[in-house]
Amino acid sequence: MRLTIHNVKIPSRRALGQRTRPFASDGIPFYGCPRSQSQTQSPSNMITLVQNAMAAVLDPTRADAVAVVGELTGHLALQKLHDVMLNDKQGRLIMLERPIVSKENIPYERLLQSSESIHATPSDRITFGQAYGGFLHKHGFDPDDRDEIKHICDPNLAYVMLRYRQSHDFFHTLTNLPPTVLGELGLKWLELFQTGLPLAALSGTVGSLRLDAQQHSILWKLYLPWAKRVSQQMEFGALMTVYYEREWETPLVDLRKRLGIEPAPKIK
Secondary structure (H helix, E strand, O other): OOOOOOOOOOOOHHHHHOOOOOOOOOOOOOOEOOOOHHHHOOHHHHHHHHHHHHHHHHOOOOHHHHHHHHHHHOHHHHHHHHHHHHOOHHHHHHHHHOOOOOOOOOOHHHHHHHHHHHHHOOHHHOEHHHHHHHHHHHHOOOHHHOOOEOOOOOHHHHHHHHHHHHOHHHHHHHHOOOOOHHHHHHHHHHHHHHHOOHHHHHHHHHHHHHOOHHHHHHHHHHHHHHHHHHHHHOOOOHHHOOOHHHOOOOEHHHHHHHHOOOOOOOOO
């Protein structure tokens, strides 16, 4: 589901900050369930947080547990990201239209087909859409697999978290990091510097406990310095202010240059 508004000026930060997303017929917004502030801070949520934090520590591959921890601990960081998006032209447009990354809303089949010619395309002419389609095809990923938001009561912050979650494969495409444990940890460090989300810090630190000595060396000597360097070249929250769905035909090298991103070091 996507709300498209034509011939409208991008609203002011103040006006957009007051905007709420229309609800589905059952009264639930498509990006998460509304909850009162008291519910958000209730003892039951604290229990949920502790249970899922322990599950995530014991098994960092538990994406469901990590997601819950992210939702219950990310309020301040999400508020800051929301402010960043409202202060950016494209970010405001994203918050206005609230696109959803799904097979229904992106040219999924076309992106997969375009990726088939990627090896015959000069490297400086490979588009972001080709690279993203190639990433999905190579790893068998489905953009519909991302979970909805369940534990954030503010509709604006709920959408920011959803956008972050659904943009994850875009980040992989930009950085050229593989979806391996090591690659995910390298990306989580960049996400931490870019978003300030406690979820990224949890994943980046706890997840590293599962690495062997060689992988530890790669993470700390290659990926972490790379993430620090790239973050210093980018504006805070820049990854969240890109309307990726409008960049399919943009050469990947140009999009990286615009954002200040350099591909992650290749592992031999």
